[in-house]
Every structure is written in structure tokens, then in C-alpha cells.
Amino acid sequence: MAKLLAIVVVTLPVLAQASALDQFKSFVATTKTAKGEFTQRQVKMDEANKGAAKLSNASSGTFMFARPGKFIWTYQKPYEQLLQADGEKLYIYDKDLNQVTVKKLGNALGSSPAAILFGSNELEKNFTLKEAGTKDGLEWLQATPKAKDTNFDQIGIGLKDGVPHAMELRDSFGQVSLLTFSKFEKNPQMPAEQFKFVVPKGADVFQQ
Structure with a gap:
């Protein structure tokens, strides 16, 4: 399943010097809706270049x-x-295959990056959170799922000025995905019906 995941925001300058954990808790508490753009890359080891x-x-x-x-x-x-x-429910639509996969949202999210960014504010119920130092000009937070049957072993969140600018996802197979975020708009008006999924015409639907 494609990796889900995350965000950039402009918030109060006073948060700029706060710890990563304080910045992230403030972001979660004050951001009810948001929209923006993301870029995602996989990190692979180049064996021809000594790993x-x-x-x-x-x-x-x-x-x-x-x-x-x-x-x-x-x-x-x-x-x-x-x-x-x-x-x-979570709907995954592949346009090329014209195929929709439907999952129960609770099972699909669990201790996932989406649960951190789009779920409730109960972060410490499903994750162990701790500071992870400074890298690339960002304060990093490490989130480790408490559940043992998740797709991810560890999730890193890079913050600056009170908002996430990047995520680093390490899965159970040792693969790493990097996400960066831009053009973030905080708390725009969003009607509830905007999130109602409409099955594309002729699409095959699979329930999981």
C-alpha cells in the first residue's frame, strides 16, 4: 500500500525554538484541517557504490x-x-487499473503515519515519542509504534517553526521513504461531503 503521509505550516514564531515534541503537539492541537503538496522518494542502497x-x-x-x-x-x-x-473507511483507487480497494479505517490506519497526521490527538496511546536531535535545519521527533504488527518500525518527523516539513518512514523490511511538504494551508473550510468517496464508473471494487 502506498505510504501515507504529512505536512508544512506557518505558525507562531515563539515555537521556532521549542523542542520537536512541543512543536508537534502544538501543531496537532491547533490544526483541524489542512491542505498542501507533497514529494515522496524511496531510499535505496547502491551496492555498486559501496552501499x-x-x-x-x-x-x-x-x-x-x-x-x-x-x-x-x-x-x-x-x-x-x-x-x-x-x-x-479507506478507499484506494488505482486509475490505470480502474480498481478500488476498500478497508475499514481503524484497521488501515493503526500505528501508521496517517494516524499521526490525520487521526485523533491521542499520539502517545499508539506511539512512543522522543526527541531525535537536529538534522538538515529541522528538529526531529522519533515516533515508534507500540503495536508489533504495523508496517513501520519507526517514523521520523522533521519540524521547523512549529510545523512538520518532512517525514522519514522506516518499514519492517528495512526500506526508507522520505516525504517533504509544501504550499501548506492551515484550517481551510472543508465541507464534510468533500471526503465522501464516489466509485468511478466501471471500476472493480474489492473489500478487505
């Missing part, structure tokens, strides 16, 4: 969310794919 890290070509798209559990995450390049949640 040096190598970034894959970027995927990019847009996102919007309304807490708790409503979001639209759209991959636009290099292929089109839609992940949409209406608060109860």
Missing part, C-alpha cells in the same frame, strides 16, 4: 485532511493513485 544511499525518482501530489480520520491523499506523478478516507 551508498541512492534516492529513487520522486512521486508527488496533493493532500487534504480534516481530523479525525478524513483525508484525501492524491499521487499525481509518475502515476495516478488516490487514497481517500471518510472517517469510517
Whole structure:
């Protein structure tokens, strides 16, 4: 399943010097809705170059969310794919295959990046959170899922000026995905019906 995930915001200057954990808790508490753009890359080890890290070509798209559990995450390049949640179910639509996969939202989110960014404010119920130092001009927060049956072993969140600018996702297979965010708009008006999924004409639907 495509990696879900995250955000950039402009907030109070006083948060700029705060710890990553304080910045993130403030972001979650004050951001009820948001929209913006993302870029996602996979990190691969280049064995021909003595194991040096190598970034894959970027995927990019847009996102919007309304807490708790409503979001639209759209991959636009290099292929089109839609992940949409209406608060109860998650719909994954592959345009090329004209295929929709439907999952119960609670099971699909769990201790995932989406639960951090789009879920409720109960972060410490599902994650162990701790400071992870400064890197690339960002204060980093490490989130480790408490559940043992999740897709991710560790999630890093890079913050600056009180908002997430990047995420680093390490899965159970040792793969790493990097997400960066831009053009973030905080708390725009979003009607509830905007998150209602409409099955595209002729699409095959699979329930999981």
C-alpha cells in the first residue's frame, strides 16, 4: 500500500525554538484541517557504490485532511493513485487499473503515519515519542509504534517553526521513504461531503 503521509505550516514564531515534541503537539492541537503538496522518494542502497544511499525518482501530489480520520491523499506523478478516507473507511483507487480497494479505517490506519497526521490527538496511546536531535535545519521527533504488527518500525518527523516539513518512514523490511511538504494551508473550510468517496464508473471494487 502506498505510504501515507504529512505536512508544512506557518505558525507562531515563539515555537521556532521549542523542542520537536512541543512543536508537534502544538501543531496537532491547533490544526483541524489542512491542505498542501507533497514529494515522496524511496531510499535505496547502491551496492555498486559501496552501499551508498541512492534516492529513487520522486512521486508527488496533493493532500487534504480534516481530523479525525478524513483525508484525501492524491499521487499525481509518475502515476495516478488516490487514497481517500471518510472517517469510517479507506478507499484506494488505482486509475490505470480502474480498481478500488476498500478497508475499514481503524484497521488501515493503526500505528501508521496517517494516524499521526490525520487521526485523533491521542499520539502517545499508539506511539512512543522522543526527541531525535537536529538534522538538515529541522528538529526531529522519533515516533515508534507500540503495536508489533504495523508496517513501520519507526517514523521520523522533521519540524521547523512549529510545523512538520518532512517525514522519514522506516518499514519492517528495512526500506526508507522520505516525504517533504509544501504550499501548506492551515484550517481551510472543508465541507464534510468533500471526503465522501464516489466509485468511478466501471471500476472493480474489492473489500478487505
